[in-house]
């Protein structure tokens with residue numbers, strides 16, 4: 252829709268393969284808008300898919316959206332794209348995506364046969380129908396309806412983001428441990444986080460979760476496979492936009508598509524996974540109790556012990572700067588996954604993420620994501 256007189260927005264969608272062919276992969280980037288690494292990676296991946304297509308090498312189908320958030324990209328303030336939140340007040344661009352389970356279940360009531368292939372096709376049709384009926388009252392709602400309409404029936408939904416200053420890492424549901432490990436091995440991703448229920452309504456989860464939520468809404472007992480692998484890929488930090496990274500990442504995504512039988516060709520042997528996947532509720536978030544300027548003592552990728560000082564928070568308001576210094580410490584053993592790029596923190600900022608292996612009592616299932 253036109254957001255204001257004289258202005259139009261559009262999404263660009265690259266489609267490969269027969270729209271009936273399976274498996275289907277959906278790949279998008281920059282849902283939070285200010286996420287440059289994925290924008291470059293898809294500029295590398297699209298020509299690879301064009302070439303495969305020209306050679307008749309698309310076996311399944313691939314849908315690529317090279318910029319997923321024209322609303323966020325247009326929110327330029329003082330020469331800067333703040334990203335992350337819609338300035339219309341509707342919040343974080345990657346939270347509170349609709350759960351289509353109930354709407355799909357309503358359409359499916361009494362129709363599932365117990366034949367796996369038939370039921371999977373019926374669920375996909377119901378999800379497409381539910382997505383088509385999503386409200387489109389605001390530009391933000393319209394964007395969500397359009398994007399989910401493209402992704403909701405895919406076997407693989409790759410949502411490519413980036414963090415602030417970070418290692419390459421991924422998030423997916425624990426039901427997809429093996430697929431996550433396969434993708435992460437391809438990417439050489441050192442940290443891969445598994446959640447039972449992340450909460451927050453991220454886009455990847457919005458695509459994946461109907462497969463285990465729909466049965467809860469049906470009277471007849473049915474078992475559905477987790478037929479959509481929804482994954483968030485965090486391509487390092489916002490400033491990690493390099494030709495070398497982008498070439499390697501695009502090739503890794505292409506090999507993943509080959510290995511899943513979507514694109515023809517031999518991807519070669521699967522590289523070793525750098526580390527086993529870790530539980531999302533084992534990720535320590537180091538928070539600031541008050542505002543201040545940060546001096547980090549640890550680099551992204553460092554191995555950290557519980558109680559080690561990650562950063563010192565300095566208080567510009569203090570009359571005695573030395574007495575006011577506060578050390579911010581690790582709450583777990585693990586790898587320093589990400590840091591805060593903007594070093595002036597306010598109270599409550601999460602200034603570091605440490606990926607550990609032991610679940611942390613203060614991390615609550617269903618509330619694992621940041622705002």
Ligand SMILES: [Zn+2]
Pocket residue numbers: 282283286345412413
């Ligand atoms: Zn993001």
